[in-house]
Amino acid sequence: MSPLNKNTPPLGQHHLLAGGTPACAGCGGLENIKIIYDILGPKTIFVNAAGCMTLLSVYPFTPFPGSWLYTSMASAPAGAQGVRDALDILLAKKRIPADEDLQVVVLTGDGAAGGMGLSATSGAMDRNLDFIYLCYDNEGYGNTGYQFSAATPHGAKTTTSIMGNPGYKKDLFAIWAAHRPAYVATICGAEPHDLARKVAKLKNIKGPKMLIALAPCPTNWHFEPSATIQIGKLAVQSGHWPLKEYENGRVTHTKIPKPSDERPQVEEYLCRQGRFSHLFTPQRNETVLAEIQAKVDRYWQEVNDHYAG
Template sequence: MAGSIKELSKEEYLLKGHGACAGCSLAISLRLLFKALGNKIVMVVPACCTSVIPGPYPYTSLAVPVQNMLFEATGATASGVVAAFHRRGIKDVTVVGWAGDGGTVDIGIQALSGAAERGTDFIYICYDNEAYGNTGMQRSGATPYGAWTTTTPTGKKERKKDTPFIMAAHRIPYIATACSSYPIDFINKLRKAKEIEGTKYIHILAPCPTGWRYDTSKTVEIGRLAVQTGMWVLFEIENGKFKFNPPSNRLIDKAKRRPVKEYLTLQGRFRNLTEDDIERIQKWVDEDWERYCKLASNQYV
């Protein structure tokens, strides 16, 4: 496991000159993925920002084998790759499903659920920018309450799906949340996942300056605020045991969490929120934390 950034490899497998927007956190997460797992991985990538960022034929900026695939089919396709490698006796290659929130929590949830139920030996990573970013920011099942998107011009009326817990219901051996603002946490989770047999699910919050309407320089800061306000919680569920990870483990006391308002008001997508809305969101966050704390103390989901 990595203790500090300086221990990480200087090798890059997301090559310079890719097409991600300036300040894209997904691009940071991709670099971290490769820092964690190296290049002995095969990626299955459905329609999402990552199917565009690497650029067009005959070039790509991803220096590992990638199977681009249909929007809803990541879990199934990865199952096929895993089966083929098993047949061929290839044991030292990790299969990674890498999908956005739309491709995970909406259109791809069936194939993901099927793959998890079958215990497919792969790591599935959902990078969640809380909307369909590639098509220009439409609402997804992962868009939070109140957020502007192009299909919720006055703000979303419903709450975000709790996908890590949907995955927990599959009783897979490893589930974790992460955010590119906490690179060592993410890398260690990936390395841990690699050593576990079966389906591993990691859900990353992926701040998106283009869609969330904040300055490109604030990507890491926004991710940090998401965690510090408790809107995004870093945890892992290993064989059913729930555990907070730093720094979320230091935020169990409500007083230590910054008000959600600090996170919300930095982003243009929450411009339409009223004071009542903000209060409602704060209440929901506090309730979620009560639930998580109960899970952490009972240790079982």
């Protein structure tokens, strides 16, 4: 394995995001945020929607050397609009010099992103707001003990779907891309090169820059905290979590998994998480496992056909 610090965008030696947060040990969401913050730098304001990360700052403790504003579950992108517009006004009127400007970043979970926050998110893209939108996707309402959200994958056990989620994960990437924003990407903290390249790139893009970060959650997906990165890598390698980006009307896959007979089967990813244990014990649920695998295979077949065609 090659060293991570060579030939890649800066993955910091010391990190901006301070320790001492109340986030769970092994939090995949926090790992994403930590790396992204290092690349964006301290001249950043996080505008936070209700979710796990609400509790990153609990009075009087904040891990941010830069700024943070907590808004509400539904309206963080609107908070970003207010901050961005205000900064633009202050800059235009020269009430603040250019070096006082801030990069505005919405920080939201998948529950808000795919549910009540969607209207405000759509509005912000519609208005071509110059901001970064970071959704840490732990595929459920994690902060309330893991109920299924619009982002929960099919078959996953949550506290409100104890037999497995009958629904399917909402395709936020496609919904966002349909707005034709400046940039959309999926990322995963277990693939830091890919993540760092994308974040370094979007720093120089104006307009709405939308990120969905897979955030493996030891607490609610039920795996050992030490396995967060392994789970993330398996999600990517098995093809379950496609890494891709949208720009100028085109979708590009940034990491194509091996052919279906060579890559890890999805069940290798699923079987390591307690939220899918009912698909394996007391007996295997071949129907659901096959359905999930087939969906992933079909996805990549379509991607390959598209590139071939």
